Amino acid sequence: MHPKALVDLSTELLRAVLKLDQPADGVVSAFFRQHRALGSRERHALAETAYTVLRQRLLFQNLAQSGTGPLERRLVLLAWQGTPNYLLAATEAHEQAWLDKIRQIDPATLPEKQRHNLPDWLAAPLKDTMGDDFWPLVQALNEAAPLDLRVNVLKAKRDEVRQALADAGLAAEPTPHSPWGLRLHGKPALHKLDVFTRGLVEVQDEGSQLLALITDAKRGEMVVDFCAGAGGKTLALGAAMRNTGRLYAFDVSGHRLDALKPRLARSGLSNVHPAQIAHERDDRIKRLAGKIDRVLVDAPCSGLGTLRRNPDLKWRQSPKAVEELQAKQTAILASAARLLKPGGRLVYATCSLLAAENEAVAEAFTAANAAQFEVLPALQALEAARVEAPAPLVAGPYLRLWPHRHQTDGFFAAAWQKR
Numbered sequence: 001m002h003p004k005a006l007v008d009l010s011t012e013l014l015r016a017v018l019k020l021d022q023p024a025d026g027v028v029s030a031f032f033r034q035h036r037a038l039g040s041r042e043r044h045a046l047a048e049t050a051y052t053v054l055r056q057r058l059l060f061q062n063l064a065q066s067g068t069g070p071l072e073r074r075l076v077l078l079a080w081q082g083t084p085n086y087l088l089a090a091t092e093a094h095e096q097a098w099l100d101k102i103r104q105i106d107p108a109t110l111p112e113k114q115r116h117n118l119p120d121w122l123a124a125p126l127k128d129t130m131g132d133d134f135w136p137l138v139q140a141l142n143e144a145a146p147l148d149l150r151v152n153v154l155k156a157k158r159d160e161v162r163q164a165l166a167d168a169g170l171a172a173e174p175t176p177h178s179p180w181g182l183r184l185h186g187k188p189a190l191h192k193l194d195v196f197t198r199g200l201v202e203v204q205d206e207g208s209q210l211l212a213l214i215t216d217a218k219r220g221e222m223v224v225d226f227c228a229g230a231g232g233k234t235l236a237l238g239a240a241m242r243n244t245g246r247l248y249a250f251d252v253s254g255h256r257l258d259a260l261k262p263r264l265a266r267s268g269l270s271n272v273h274p275a276q277i278a279h280e281r282d283d284r285i286k287r288l289a290g291k292i293d294r295v296l297v298d299a300p301c302s303g304l305g306t307l308r309r310n311p312d313l314k315w316r317q318s319p320k321a322v323e324e325l326q327a328k329q330t331a332i333l334a335s336a337a338r339l340l341k342p343g344g345r346l347v348y349a350t351c352s353l354l355a356a357e358n359e360a361v362a363e364a365f366t367a368a369n370a371a372q373f374e375v376l377p378a379l380q381a382l383e384a385a386r387v388e389a390p391a392p393l394v395a396g397p398y399l400r401l402w403p404h405r406h407q408t409d410g411f412f413a414a415a416w417q418k419r
């Protein structure tokens with residue numbers, strides 16, 4: 001495609017993404033479905049340019065105040081992620097002169113907001129929690145996430161998969177903590193690979209694998225994945241159970257559970273029972289009360305731990321949404337807890353960075369249920385699950401993962417044992 005046309009399309013995509021009325025990944029996919037002629041490099045340039053603006057929106061919006069022409073075009077020129085030659089061929093002399101002037105600005109001299117690119121309501125609690133680690137976190141949130149795989153231990157060993165990937169020309173290292181994980185070099189296309197189509201691997205962030213590991217589901221047990229969604233953790237739990245026992249995958253969204261089905265078929269698991277529930281107090285939950293060995297509550301949350309992949313969330317979430325989520329998380333956790341039998345394990349997890357959705361919810365549960373539930377220190381649970389080098393993964397009794405410290409998305413988990 002001609003560079004001018006490509007930059008125009010990039011501007012059109014950015015305009016749609018910046019409405020912020022839908023998740024950016026959905027807007028980008030829909031846009032590419034409407035423009036099927038775009039090649040993979042062109043798609044990469046368009047998607048990465050939009051994501052770069054989302055990551056550093058406050059900076060770019062400020063810099064764009066000086067140019068001329070439509071705002072979205074100026075933002076595209078500033079954040080362009082395609083080849084530089086394309087940008088040169090697509091721009092007028094006055095635009096190039098403007099870009100040259102902007103490139104002379106030293107980012108270190110800019111106001112703090114334009115360096116962290118976070119809304120105030122999010123920057124404030126993160127500064128409080130992180131102290132000196134705030135800026136390393138900000139930097140990590142603006143970088144792309146690595147691509148991790150989880151080996152399906154029902155079908156293969158990690159070394160075998162690593163060798164099969166190497167034979168296909170793909171280098172991968174074992175993840176530092178999860179015994180199931182491989183971290184790929186780069187972002188290769190995986191869906192046509194034999195190891196993927198045969199269900200030997202799933203794409204799953206190491207942090208997400210650690211949430212399944214801390215649940216430590218065992219052979220023959222009765223297990224509930226309360227907020228199973230498309231089943232990322234369900235598949236890991238089912239394989240850890242070696243396809244024995246019974247694993248219920250609940251969710252209020254039938255649409256998300258539908259997305260679990262092809263993944264289940266690839267995985268070879270037959271111990272998983274997906275079921276749509278109306279809400280957390282559904283009759284199905286009442287019928288299973290007191291019968292379950294392990295319950296994972298991978299709660300609906302702000303998703304702010306995934307900002308590397310979903311930078312739009314920092315502009316789409318709000319303090320009010322976080323408050324509503326906290327109430328929902330509290331209600332789901334209370335209801336899910338009723339499922340456990342004595343000696344059973346309850347795990348509450350999120351992919352949020354905020355204490356309001358993490359420690360605050362866990363501490364309120366502990367306080368309200370001390371007679372029935374005892375906190376299980378995350379370190380103890382991770383050691384028992386044979387997680388490698390677990391000490392740096394915990395903060396007090398909880399699992400706490402950060403992109404800048406652990407190269408994972410931001411995750412939290414608390415565990416309790418029913419008395």
Ligand SMILES: C[S@@+](CC[C@H](N)C(=O)[O-])C[C@H]1O[C@@H](n2cnc3c(N)ncnc32)[C@H](O)[C@@H]1O
Nearest residue numbers: 227228229231232233251252253280298299300
């Ligand atoms: C963080 S996502 C789950 C991701 C999933 N566990 C995975 O690993 O792919 C949270 C899920 O909670 C579901 N959810 C929201 N409210 C719920 C409720 N009251 N009961 C059960 N699930 C709920 C959402 O539909 C969403 O799929």
